Amino acid sequence: MTLDEKLAQLVGFWVDQGDEVVAPMAGEMASSTAYAEATVHGLGQLTRVYGTRPVDPIERADWLWREQRRLVGETRLGIPALVHEECLTGLAAWQAATFPTPLAWGAAFDPDLVEEMGALIGASMRELGIHQGLAPVLDVIRDPRWGRVDECIAEDPYVVGVIGSAYVRGMQGAGVHATLKHFVGYSGSQAGRNHAPVHAGPREIADVFLPPFEMAVRDGGVRSVMNSYAEIDGMPVAATPAYLTGVLRDEWGFDGTVVSDYFSVAFLQTMHAVARDRGEAAQLALEAGIDVELPTGDAFTAPLAARVRDGQVDEAIVDRAVRRVLTQKEDLGLLDETFETPPAEIDLDSPAHRAVARRLAEESVVLLRNDGVLPLDAPRRVAVVGPNADSAEALMGCYSFANHVLAHHPGVPLGFEIPTLAASLTAALPGAEIAVTRGCDAEGDDRAGFAEAEAAARAADVAIVAVGDRAGLFGRGTVGEGNDVESLELPGVQRELVERIIATGTPVVLVVLSGRPYAIDWALAGEGAAAAALQAFFPGEEGGPAIAGILSGEVSPSGHLPVSLPRSAGAQPYSYLHPVLGGMTDITSADSTPALPFGHGLSYTSFARDGLSVPVSVEAGGTFTATVRVRNTGDRPGADLVQLYARDVHASVTRPVAQLLGFARVELEPGAGATVSLTVPTSRLAFTGREGVRIVEPGAVELWVGPSCAERETETEIQIVGEVHRVASADARLVTVAVER
Structure with a gap:
């Protein structure tokens, strides 16, 4: 491959952008490069073919299939373009089903249903020739003043990770690569302002912001990650190898592609001011670990080519990204696709879509x-x-x-x-x-x-x-x-x-x-x-x-x-x-106690939870099972959310007064009961210790089950024993649930 052919695989092109300003600063960042000129050497991705303006999906699919045939037949290498779309509440295209927003996914506490939704969205996308979806958002809510809270799942990292990973499994099971957003720290912005600096310390990053992404990488098998616009302690994530390479690839073993959030490579020059020009911005991003510039090629084309040719950028770094992109296309079957027959009809809002949308909406209220x-x-x-x-x-x-x-x-x-x-x-x-x-x-x-x-x-x-x-x-x-x-x-x-x-x-x-x-x-x-x-x-x-x-x-x-x-x-x-x-203490007159706590939710029936039981002790690094009895004590059917919380009584660093360990939705008829068993790896109680390493410490842990984080309806205690356990990559991260009726 020539250098130009390599770089062509590392960029997207927004064919329909024009006057359709549907992304931040899109008008200011619009490329003047004509599409025909941009695809002479091939193309990495097509940006929002269906999702930029209202287009008939069948007519647009016919255009896309013809365009893919042109790329295969008229460029020297014959490599098709990968097509990506937004899909946070369903495929963002005209006539497609619109599902509840991610905050509603969190309110439903039903990962299996979210996985089913992800599979339906992915199937629609695959039928239209779309290969990558820009979802889910795994930012942990820290401040409701932030406008993008409706894109987030929860304020609890574990809930975000479990439900986000379910969405990933559903979508990727349908043959479309999911993309985790926004890696990392984006939702911790100063005063809840979009694109504002993030002042989180390394412990908060490690214990709050990173775990959902780690779960989706290691347990969900996600194939794509998108960087955050954020700058953390003065370091823009898009130019920080410690996150995009050190944590993501070296520690977690991620081997997929990293795509830039829209215009974030250019933002290294225009907003963060850590690059003198687009070429330096491209170098910083590429060296940090970004493989693909989206939505266009403002930096990764001519500006980056110039720096490679004058020796400022090692072409081996370009090759690294190209290998990842071509591997992704091969995994998706793109390199063998002939694009002979576009869909003649498609139902993007089928009865199956609507049934899942209805169930998820009902469970989320x-x-x-x-x-x-x-x-x-x-x-x-x-x-x-x-x-x-x-x-x-x-x-x-x-x-x-x-x-x-x-x-x-x-x-x-x-x-x-x-x-x-x-x-x-x-x-x-x-x-x-x-x-x-x-x-x-x-x-x-x-x-x-x-x-x-x-x-x-x-x-x-x-x-x-x-x-x-x-x-x-x-x-x-x-x-x-x-x-x-x-x-x-x-x-x-x-x-x-x-x-x-x-x-x-x-x-x-x-x-x-x-x-x-x-x-x-x-x-x-x-x-x-x-x-x-x-x-x-x-x-x-x-x-x-x-x-x-x-x-x-x-x-x-x-x-x-x-x-x-x-x-x-x-x-x-x-x-x-x-x-x-x-929280509220006697040494401040300001009360931060919420009006209603995390986990609160009433029903038309009532539930009683009792008999929480755990072993006396568990080895640090081991696993224990907590069992609790739940009964429907009312006169109507209903679903209870069994919530198991913990508090580390004493630790070497300060710990939360409550932490959700695991949860389970349990449907019960009036008068019926069930025994719920939650098998909990002690890694759920891990935290970043004084030496900057995630550990499980020995000591007493209070456990309780109740209708929210603030109410202890049935409680007990367990002792973690043995030596301090350093959390390893092979350690379990997920709580498993069994319900015996």
């Missing part, structure tokens, strides 16, 4: 409070109020095709069915008179609709008030990439609307449709509280029917908070994984 008003008891008149009451967009996340792309194409239909909450309630309550009124917008200070909303509520037996977010990007919307906030109050005048409706005296069911948790403690307790409150994190195309099913009683809620419900923005950043001094 969290019942925060209920004074008995739910489930609804055949109301005659229902007021459905709020900016999210009759909005399809309010059900979808930032990286849904509708909010990410179609927002730039007003008038283009969504291309799939997505019933609003109001429409779904009308269907679920056929005997009720439904009055729908907006009240106010998601943003702004217009109160003109308040009076109509209050009148509708006064005339009703119950008022469903749907508030929250409108997802978008970079100032368009209230949450999403670039939409960071300083306050965690509901956007605009929504709180005032809720309080006015509550003041009518009609029982109010608050439904929060959002991409982040908001400070709504005022609606959860006290005289001004709502009668009931539900939290739904962008539940997708079947979210309306799912919520309506829960409100009507057809479905019993079973979601649990994957992130603490904050008391205020001033308490951020906050994590339930805090040491003693990270």
Whole structure:
């Protein structure tokens, strides 16, 4: 291969970019290179063929197959291009299914269902000739003010790793390579601001941010990783070999490809200012371990070629990346593909897609409070109020095709069915008179609709008030990439609307449709509280029917908070994984205690958990089994989330006051019980010791099971004995679960 042919394999090209500004700074970074010129020597990747603008998938597939045949037949080496797309809430393409956002995956605590979803998404992508998906996001939530929280799974690294790895297995089982985002530390940004510096120390990086990625690499077998935009302690990740090579490849044994987040190579010059020009940026990124520049070749083509030819860059580094790229294409079957017959028809939103979307939406809705008003008891008149009451967009996340792309194409239909909450309630309550009124917008200070909303509520037996977010990007919307906030109050005048409706005296069911948790403690307790409150994190195309099913009683809620419900923005950043001094103490007047804790979630039935039992001791580095009995003590079927927590009583460094070790969803009929066994490797209690090495220390560990991290319903203690155990690559990382009924 010539140098130009090698470099051509290390870049993407955004064929449809043009005026479609759907990525950060895309307009400013747009390449002036014509497509024909860019593919003379071949091409590594095609960027978002289906996901940049609304295109008919069959027509676009026909174009793609012809273009691949051209690359095979008209370039010297005949190597096809790898095609990548966004797929965080389903394939981001017109007419494709839109699933719940990752924060809803976390709320469902159901890895098997997420794996099933990943397989469906991957199958759709593979049928359209797509080879790589830019998901899942494995950033651990640290600050809900950050706009990209709706792309994240949870504030617990283990939950993120287990559920993220399930998505990887599902997608890759369908023949599409998943891509972990954003390696590493991205969500720890200063004050929750996108692209802000990260001030995490090496212990926080090792014990909080890295574990989900390690699980997805070692246990999930992921084939691609994307770098973070972040700079950690002044070091941009895109130019840091210690992460992209030292940890990822040398320690974990990752042998796939590392792709750059969009424009992050150029950002080494334009935003981080650690490179003088694009050529130096390319050298820094390539030497650090980035193999492919996305979405275009601003740095890895002519600027990098010049530095190789003048001797500043060793061509062996280029060869290393090219070998990885060609290996990936070979693994995907691209090198033998003839591209003879594009799909003649395809259903991107099949009954199977919708069934999984419905189940995941139902399992993800969290019942925060209920004074008995739910489930609804055949109301005659229902007021459905709020900016999210009759909005399809309010059900979808930032990286849904509708909010990410179609927002730039007003008038283009969504291309799939997505019933609003109001429409779904009308269907679920056929005997009720439904009055729908907006009240106010998601943003702004217009109160003109308040009076109509209050009148509708006064005339009703119950008022469903749907508030929250409108997802978008970079100032368009209230949450999403670039939409960071300083306050965690509901956007605009929504709180005032809720309080006015509550003041009518009609029982109010608050439904929060959002991409982040908001400070709504005022609606959860006290005289001004709502009668009931539900939290739904962008539940997708079947979210309306799912919520309506829960409100009507057809479905019993079973979601649990994957992130603490904050008391205020001033308490951020906050994590339930805090040491003693990270919580409320007698030496500060500021209370960071959340309004509701991690793991909280109510049901229409009740559960009792007792008899937590473990061995007296376990060897450091060994494994122990915890068993607990759970019973459905109510009169309705339901699913309990068994949550096993631990606290390291004394350690050589400060440890969290609570840490989730493992979890299990258990479906139980009224009066039924089950014994749940969780087999726990002591590596779940590992931490980075004083010497910077992850260890398991001997000592006492408190264990408990309860309805959240804050409640010890049944508890015991285990002693870790023996010598300090240094965690090895072969150590187990996953808790296994067995349920005996």
